Amino acid sequence: MKYFDYKVAILGCPSNPLIEWNEQNLIKLRDLGFNVMQLNIAWGCRPADEPLNLEDVVEIPESESDLLRQSVPLKSDPAPQRCFRRRDALRQRNILAKKNGFRTLFHFGAPYNGSFGYDGSPLSNCLLDGKTQDRYISLLKLFHSQFGSIDDILIYTYDQDAWLCSEFGGCPRCTGIPLHERIVPFVNSLAQTWGQINPGGKLWWEPWELSAGQVLTCIQGLDATSVGLMLHSNIAEVMATHPVDRWLKNAGKLAKDRNIPVIVEAWLGAASEELEPFIHLAHPLVTLRQLKSIALVEGVVGIKEYFGLLPGTEDPNLRMTGLFFNNPAISEKKALDVLAAPYGTAKTEIINFWKICSDAMELFPWDTSWYIREIGKCNVKHSMTAAFIRGQQCSTPSWDSTRKAIFMKTDDTQPHPWMLEDVQLRCSLAAEKMSQSLEIADSIKNKMPLEFAIVFAEGIKELNEFRRRAISYVYHIRETNLAAIMRTYIINNNCNVPIYLIEELLSTLRKDALNQEDNSEIAPAIELLEKDVKKFLDVYFCVVEDEPTLGGVSLSSADFSVTSRKSRNVSVMGHKNNKKI
Numbered sequence: 001m002k003y004f005d006y007k008v009a010i011l012g013c014p015s016n017p018l019i020e021w022n023e024q025n026l027i028k029l030r031d032l033g034f035n036v037m038q039l040n041i042a043w044g045c046r047p048a049d050e051p052l053n054l055e056d057v058v059e060i061p062e063s064e065s066d067l068l069r070q071s072v073p074l075k076s077d078p079a080p081q082r083c084f085r086r087r088d089a090l091r092q093r094n095i096l097a098k099k100n101g102f103r104t105l106f107h108f109g110a111p112y113n114g115s116f117g118y119d120g121s122p123l124s125n126c127l128l129d130g131k132t133q134d135r136y137i138s139l140l141k142l143f144h145s146q147f148g149s150i151d152d153i154l155i156y157t158y159d160q161d162a163w164l165c166s167e168f169g170g171c172p173r174c175t176g177i178p179l180h181e182r183i184v185p186f187v188n189s190l191a192q193t194w195g196q197i198n199p200g201g202k203l204w205w206e207p208w209e210l211s212a213g214q215v216l217t218c219i220q221g222l223d224a225t226s227v228g229l230m231l232h233s234n235i236a237e238v239m240a241t242h243p244v245d246r247w248l249k250n251a252g253k254l255a256k257d258r259n260i261p262v263i264v265e266a267w268l269g270a271a272s273e274e275l276e277p278f279i280h281l282a283h284p285l286v287t288l289r290q291l292k293s294i295a296l297v298e299g300v301v302g303i304k305e306y307f308g309l310l311p312g313t314e315d316p317n318l319r320m321t322g323l324f325f326n327n328p329a330i331s332e333k334k335a336l337d338v339l340a341a342p343y344g345t346a347k348t349e350i351i352n353f354w355k356i357c358s359d360a361m362e363l364f365p366w367d368t369s370w371y372i373r374e375i376g377k378c379n380v381k382h383s384m385t386a387a388f389i390r391g392q393q394c395s396t397p398s399w400d401s402t403r404k405a406i407f408m409k410t411d412d413t414q415p416h417p418w419m420l421e422d423v424q425l426r427c428s429l430a431a432e433k434m435s436q437s438l439e440i441a442d443s444i445k446n447k448m449p450l451e452f453a454i455v456f457a458e459g460i461k462e463l464n465e466f467r468r469r470a471i472s473y474v475y476h477i478r479e480t481n482l483a484a485i486m487r488t489y490i491i492n493n494n495c496n497v498p499i500y501l502i503e504e505l506l507s508t509l510r511k512d513a514l515n516q517e518d519n520s521e522i523a524p525a526i527e528l529l530e531k532d533v534k535k536f537l538d539v540y541f542c543v544v545e546d547e548p549t550l551g552g553v554s555l556s557s558a559d560f561s562v563t564s565r566k567s568r569n570v571s572v573m574g575h576k577n578n579k580k581i
Contacts, residue, residue, distance in 0.1 A: 002295055003328055006263050006302025008105065009034035010041060013308025015277040017041055017048035021093050026100045028311035032318065033325025037097040039090055039150065041308055042107035044160060046076060051086045052160055053112045054139045059087065059146060068135055068142075071124040072114045075161060087146070094150050105152040105204070106143075109160025110136050110190075126165050127182045128173040136186075137193050144197045152202045153194060154230055157183055158209030158396055179397065180214050183207075184221040191226035204263060206230040209396040212247040212405070219254045228261045230304065233294060235398065236406030237370065238306045240267045240274060240286050241362045244293045245406065256299030263302035264294045269309045269318035270459075274366060278376040278466065279310060280459035284320035285358035288335055291324045314455045316354060343452065349444045353437055357463070360433035364470065365426040369409045369562050376462070377560035378469045381516045384525060386543040387473075387480040387563040389415045389423065414543050417481050423562075424477035427470040434467035468515055475512035476563045479505060483541035490534060497533050505529065 009029045012019035019025065026037070041050040051057045056076045060068050076082070090106070097104050111125035111132050125132045140153075156162055164183065165174035174182060191203035205227055207215045212235050219229070232238045235247040243266065255262045268287065271279040294300060309318060316339055323335050336354065340347045366372060371390045391409030393399060403410050408419060441460045448456050482505045486497045506529060513522040529536040544565060 004295065004301065004303050004325070006036050006103075006261075006304070007034045007325060008036040008038055008263065008302065008304035009268075010038045010305045010308040011311070012041055012048075013271040013279070013310065014041060014043040014045060014047045014273075015271055015279055015308075016310060017050060017308075019310060019312070021089075021096060023096065023100060025311045026096060026102070029309065030100055030102065032311075032322030035101070035103060036105055036152070036302075036304075037093075037102040038105045038107055038154070038304070039093045039097065040107055042154075042160060049077065049082060049086065051090065052076065052109060053162070054108050054110060054136070054143055055112055056108075057083070057086050057090055057147070058139055058142050059083070060142065064138070064142075068138055070112065072112060074112070075114055090147060094147065098149060103151045104149075105154055106147070106150050107154040107156075107160075109156040109162030110139075111157075111164075112161055113163040114161050123163055123165050123171070126171060126173055127186050128165075128171075128177070133186055133189055136190060140190060140193050141197060144194075148198075151198070151200065152204060154204045154206060155187070155190065156206045156208050157187070158207075178214075179210065180217045180221065183210075184218050187218075187227060188221075188223040191223055195226040202226075202228050202261075204228040204230040206232075206265075208232065209398045211397040211401040212250075213402075214397055215247070216250055216254060219251060219258065219260065222258070222260060224258045224260045228263065229255055230263050230265060232306075233264055233266050233290070234406055236403045237373075238265050238267060238273070239366055239406075240272065240283075240290055241364075241366055242406060243290045244297055247402065247405075249297055252297040252299035254299075260299075261301045262297075262299045263304050264297070264300055265304045265306040266290055266294060267307060267317075268303070268305045268321040269307075270313075270315045271310060272307050274373045274375065275462075275466070276307075276374045276376055278462040280313070280315075280455055280462050281357070281466065282316040282354055282459055283358040283361040284316045284336070284339060284354050285332060286361045287317040287320045288324060288330075288332060291321065292328070295328055314452050342449065344447075344449055346444045346447050346449070349440055353440045353444070356433050356437045356440065360430045360437065363426060363433060364430035365408075365423050367406055367408060368423050369407050370403075371560065372562040374560045375466060375469050378472070379561055379564070380468050380472045381518055381521070382472050382476040382561060383564035384521055384540050385565055386414070386483070386541050387420055387476040388412070388543070388565065389419065390562050390565075417484060420477045420481055424474050424481075427473045427477075431467050431470040431474065434463055434470065438464060438467070471515050472512070473563055475508055475515065478508050479512065480541045482508070483537055486533065487537050490537070502529065502533060 011021060011025055041047055042052055046052055055070055055074055094104050113123045113125050127133065157164060164179065165171040167174055167177050167179060169175060187205045194201055194203045203226060207218055231248060231251055233243040233248065234245040252262050270281055275281055294303060319339055320335060323330055323338060336351045340351045343350045369389050369391045370393055389409040391411045399410060409415060482501060486501055489495055489497045506526060509522050509526050513519040525540050528539065
């Protein structure tokens, strides 16, 4: 098992961005084995006004303002005092990280387009407009002159408010010109510029949102002397339980053949986009298995935290990362034994707790859809229309191609009942493991060492909320499929619905109401089902038409729920656009 040369940390995360940049936190990360610090959280929602683009921090001299004028209005606040605060924080963080022995990295998206272009229209900043590439070379030079001791830069060319024209879109310059023929020269030019002005530095490129074929083709044209690759743990996303697909193996091998270093992004602590905003869930075996899988990929020389770390909080996942950094060959048994040692008399039970929590994470159907992420934001009070699988987010090469290799759904069409049932059954299995974990937690909470008690209690609250969300998906899907089966009896067989189906649906609805801790929408449904089955089936769990779309992307959503559409309330009059299934 090889050792990573680059181990990149991020202090704070989008769910908890106000973590103090102080020596104590950096020393904790250094002692775990991290040796590179990313200096900004760099997340699309700009948590705590963290910089996301070069334009957020680079001060443009008045003499060059016309040359470097941004054609798309910045999403971030351009007020001078806000820009000054970002610049000052970046400089102070760099000084502190360097003082504590870290290599430093600044992460940004380019060319900035403010998330425009979803509909395929020409973007304001185009790689072939004769200005954008030169503009970013100038911005890089200014960035280095203003923040000169930062070692490395990480550039996204999609996402992070950076978007590219489509060869199949309407841009008169880019239509018909493959993306790899446009993006590779842009990346190479920035990397070569950075190498010239900062010989000890490196430009890392994250080809996010490109298809697998585009990424692999781009690798053939990258300047191996100046470019490094930063890759997600699979072609679709960073996923704790799905690291290392065929694409990552192919990309690593092709990069190795050309002597291009590769760093892989992963979750190295409790906080992650999958679990957001939960930040205390412990599943250290998932973390260890993820690290071991990535370490086996040819060409990979480093690992990078993708979401952010909270070193001041007891975090078994993060401590597991440190154990792996110290000894990549460590066995699961040995790692758990070392990890649990500080828990004293609760050691045996906490190991069992972690094992079952890890099982629950691995059983949960993260491959359902990108929208099953951010599970903590899911509204347990699901819609009373038919469950579906929300899939499509935006139109990019990866969304319209290779993401389908990982996610079951990347569109918003109504799935087959068997697909719904698949998600239901796996959510149920995961929830059962969570319930087992909660029973263990309840048995040991009174003998938990004092220094771990508060964080452990917070983790148990989050685990229970995770379980409630998994169960809400189980109930919503089963209610939908039962309603569909009952309609089949009425429409196709012209006979009464069997009583056992009615009883199961009533039982599921009652359990659903308990899980929601709210009976306001389910009580009328139960009352109608008991009175008039046919009328119930005309009103509840019917498939509704998609809402209007932007560039083919459905705007239909309900909070961050994978099974609910935006329309929640159901009246006894039914829906105007109901479909029967």
